[in-house]
Amino acid sequence: MKGISIKDIAKQAGVSPTTVSFVLNGKAKEKRISEQVSKRIIKIAERLKYKPNQLARGLRTGKTKTIGLIVEDIANNFFATLAKVVEDEADKHHYKVLYGSTEDNTEKAKGLLEVLKYRQVDGYIITPTKNLDKEIELLREAGKPIVLMDRYFPHINSHYVVLDNFKGAYDATAHLVNQGYKKIAIVTIASDQTQMKDRMNGFMAALKDHKIPFNKSLVKRLPFDLDRAHFIQEIKSFLLSVKDLDAVFFATNYLGISGIESIRSLQWEIGKEIGVVGFDDHDLFRLHSPSITCVSQPLQAIGENIVEILMKELNRPGAAETPPTQIVLAPELIVRDSSTRGGGTQRG
Amino acid sequence: MKGISIKDIAKQAGVSPTTVSFVLNGKAKEKRISEQVSKRIIKIAERLKYKPNQLARGLRTGKTKTIGLIVEDIANNFFATLAKVVEDEADKHHYKVLYGSTEDNTEKAKGLLEVLKYRQVDGYIITPTKNLDKEIELLREAGKPIVLMDRYFPHINSHYVVLDNFKGAYDATAHLVNQGYKKIAIVTIASDQTQMKDRMNGFMAALKDHKIPFNKSLVKRLPFDLDRAHFIQEIKSFLLSVKDLDAVFFATNYLGISGIESIRSLQWEIGKEIGVVGFDDHDLFRLHSPSITCVSQPLQAIGENIVEILMKELNRPGAAETPPTQIVLAPELIVRDSSTRGGGTQRG
């Protein structure tokens, strides 16, 4: 039941716990412990399969070798895949991950931060929610390494790794225009956060650059916390409300999925009657008939960058403030059949 | 930087840390601390936003309020969704979750167990790998609460929550037979673990009960650790190798996805030329054209049961061994177009 402690080893080796600690932490030379004693201690430690109690160590050193990962929803493919990358990368540095989902709810996010804080995690990877800037500032002031992901606060000088959402949306929209679509709508999430704003701006910029008239009736903003049935219902009535609708850009993966369902239940032929582009790649987009064009995020690179930045911060000496590393990765537009005018007829 | 400790409160309140601890742990009455002092302490604690250091508490009490969740792959939809349910349920009991992915590799799993152990997690939720029985026994003997999921070891008397995999596969196969399919193949993972064995057995039992001849050429067992391209390649050549193949049952979600890709690259019409049933539901199965029939697991119920059992164990007094709770949940066969002979022609 009780684990092996440093004392047990000390007793068996006939030395003090201090000596054992020195040896096991590789400070034998530095602390002038004889080879003889060192070897004996190491042998005993191995025989007893000694593993230091991380709680005790953490209490003493202030380092828990744990990072907190706050995502929007761990069940979402995008975040789950990222969690895997983060897990793997963190593991290389012997860190473990405590995760939590905010469901884009600021109160939940605050709660998570609090819990992670008093669990003394060493660093944070945060997908922030709307009003989390204050809390993040406080953490940062407390000297805790933080890397924001997916979105960030422009007025906060923090590390972050995000997608070039503007470019993602711009490319998607420009692609639709180049394919000959004239009346392009966007279905997005009602949110002031950077990732959604940038997508919206990218969409509008592309229209403008291609001299396509824009008006507000082409935009549908939905609340984040609808269930699927309501998403579908809202999207359907929106699509029906736009005259001569040509194509639609869904600004998140789950909107894309619900969007496809909506369009299908309207019995419109995707790629023929209506062009579709989604966000984030997904098995569904790849294998749907017709396959769905999408803006794909480089998940591996995102995760690697996040952990790399965090590790650098964690190993940074003392309170030396480093200038924030802010990485904006390029998306890839994966062109598939849903946006290439498969040769079919058009409605209207 | 430094957090507020019990000592800070003690100092401000002019009492001893012991008193503060008693009050803050709700033992004021029991330990006969006056109302006056109690209130004062509580007020100060609130003002300072005191949060107990969980490391220190864990070190002292031996309880970390953390559970270890070992899954096969957190990026897999099935496990990610379950991780969400576990997170939510654990949160209700103020537990946090440390996760890790085994990739079905026993060495990785052992490593994870070790790490979780010396991080003193209170309980474990484990998706075991092949030879993990020994380690699990050891943990159990050490009195650690453990709940296995997705699969279990028949010779180990442990708690577990699994699907009735036999029934899942049986129902799927029987359904195909009832739809008139005669030559039904199975693509599964080469594994001796219960979940795969049961699926295999369910498949065979259904064939037998329906007097459909069985032979080994109808079975393809693939190693778990292939990448998608190789899965597809293997599945394609297998499908081509079976004479008069009618229908195929894919025994895991990722095999189903690769299976669909394989069949499509063979240009066979799913649901018409070949019946298909997959395992675990997925957006792709629901929205594929044609939609894919599948055996669906009750994820919410699985997660709830797991956490419920674990919490019961965690609150169990001392070493009182409880008889293991072993829950086998019924799957639901979701019948869709891929297995209902959409009226099209058949090959051959």
Add this chain to the structure above:
DNA sequence: ACAAAATGCTACAACGATTTAGCCTTGCCC
């Protein structure tokens, strides 16, 4: 009025590690 019981609180050890300060030898130099 005096012992016994109840009240209200605290000192201190412990959890398991790390780390600072320092103790005793032994060896060396002149």
Add this chain to the structure above:
DNA sequence: GGGCAAGGCTAAATCGTTGTAGCATTTTGT
């Protein structure tokens, strides 16, 4: 042989919390 340095180790404090044992003081019972 006296002083100094180096060598080889350890005592004890510390991290923040909990919990046992116990110390005063007041109240109660007879």
